[in-house]
Amino acid sequence: MKFRNCLLMIFSMLLLHLFTGCSDDSGKGMEDLSPVSGNIGNEVVLYEANPRVFARTDALTAITTRLDEIKALGTTVLWLMPLYEQGVQNAVGSPYCVKDYKKLNAEYGTLDDVKTLVAEAHGKGMRVIFDWVANHTSWDNAWIQNKAWYTQDAGGNIISPEGMEWTDVADLNYDNADMRAAMLEAMKYWIETVDIDGYRCDYAEGVPHDFWQQAIEELKAIKGDELLMLAEGSEAALFADGFDLVYGWNFAQELQDVFAGKSKLSALYEVHNQEYKGIPAGKQRLRYSTNHDLAAEKSPLETYKNERGAMAAFVIASMLGGTPLIYSSQEIAYDSPLSFFEYKSIDWNSNPDYLSEYKQLMQIYKSSVTLREGTLKTYETGKVASFYYKSGDKGLLVMVNTTDEPLTVKAPIERAGDNVKNLMTGEVTTLPIALTLEPYQYYIWEKE
Known part of the structure; x- marks a missing residue:
């Protein structure tokens, strides 16, 4: 099992290099911004x-x-x-x-x-x-x-x-x-x-x-x-x-x-x-x-x-x-x-x-609960909004295409490989290193 995980890690790193530049803002495709203020801490709608x-x-x-x-x-x-x-x-x-x-x-x-x-x-x-x-x-x-x-x-x-x-x-x-x-x-x-x-x-x-x-x-x-x-x-x-x-x-x-x-x-x-x-x-x-x-x-x-x-x-x-x-x-x-x-x-x-x-x-x-209690961090992935709430070992990742064209972008590098659940569809998957979002498509993933 450890050997298999090691191979997966090496394969992921190779893919990472292959996808360099696939973001529409490749120079900042995986650059973390400074953590943004606090959590939602709020149940008012x-x-x-x-x-x-x-x-x-x-x-x-x-x-x-x-x-x-x-x-x-x-x-x-x-x-x-x-x-x-x-x-x-x-x-x-x-x-x-x-x-x-x-x-x-x-x-x-x-x-x-x-x-x-x-x-x-x-x-x-x-x-x-x-x-x-x-x-x-x-x-x-x-x-x-x-x-x-x-x-x-x-x-x-x-x-x-x-x-x-x-x-x-x-x-x-x-x-x-x-x-x-x-x-x-x-x-x-x-x-x-x-x-x-x-x-x-x-x-x-x-x-x-x-x-x-x-x-x-x-x-x-x-x-x-x-x-x-x-x-x-x-x-x-x-x-x-x-x-x-x-x-x-x-x-x-x-x-x-x-x-x-x-x-x-x-x-x-x-x-x-x-x-x-x-x-x-x-x-x-x-x-x-x-x-x-x-x-x-x-x-x-x-x-x-x-x-x-x-x-x-x-x-x-x-x-x-x-x-x-x-x-x-x-x-x-x-x-x-x-x-x-x-x-x-x-x-x-x-x-x-x-x-x-x-x-x-x-x-x-x-x-x-993660939205309620987590700490917010944003990522720069071109024209795809990407932000993550972390609370203990739990996390919530949101990615939103803000344009009317398909965009292929790199997922935040520290999130790639996470086992996540799509909260809109219920589908469980492994977050890939790169993904394509259709015009105005969004994902809300909860870390499993």
Whole structure:
């Protein structure tokens, strides 16, 4: 047996030399990058629900009827985009133009409807967070009567947020103590009245840090450890304010650039590393291949070339580290831009195989102890993303072709020869020294 193993080792080394240069980046085909920050350490999976893709009216009830399907995607936290009454004055149809923080958009349903949704989601083991718009209100919000509550120009005129081109909304003045108190009271209202579990905070960097610190402390006093706060922003300082999750803006942009051929995977790994630098234990970056803003401009299929490209991008976004986000519609490969300003009918049964693949990926994500506890290391294998989680003698290797052409690459040399199980197919094999991945093909192997 020892003699046979020795022969296999010699044969493998010969093959290694034969395949030198088969990677599309042969000079770095097997070069290890420095280990990337930490493990996932996180069991949260977010599902962002845009009410306007669930029903033209009574969307809250429509979402409630789909909770089992949403749960089946591995969802642990349901994020509901703004449900509040929208402004009319100077409006463009955006749900982020809030007329009344304590009143629901009647098109979506009633207070009892949202209570039912939250209660049933809790019964299925999911937390629910609302979208919160703290930076600005509509021009016809009742708060506008308190002129001092808003930012004004030199002439005393209330203004829109500077530099943002959001003319449909008026910028709030956080130097005003009464406005801050009213904002915090409104945030408490939904937790106390509906029993939601926290907020995704829109344009969090447009609101002073000391407000977030106070708000999160007081909301936690009501909700306890179940409170979940997600900041739409990029500053690591938001973690110090008490946010549990902060967007990974730069990662999402770099991921698009990689699939567009504008950037190398080494740059994506570096962005990942930088976004995790100095983050407190237990905190996470949000990882996504699309969301409501991105999908409004291009569908994932347009951004990543086709269905397989969109899936490959999601595999990297969800498996490389962080908290994965699924935006309602991407799980069935919706193929057109999707405005969140207007209703759009979605056929949730239109792509069952794609949906099943999403479910399987998220099952792997949630069930893998190695992902949960392992240390992440990336490898440079040309245009194939390659990264490995190690936990004791266990390991998980992910390889993803980011291009629309077949690529033959060398496996990470320290992984070649491992006995591995393909977690998508169940097949057990020996990892070869070199392998060919079809366009946008990916593998998720668990070391046996």
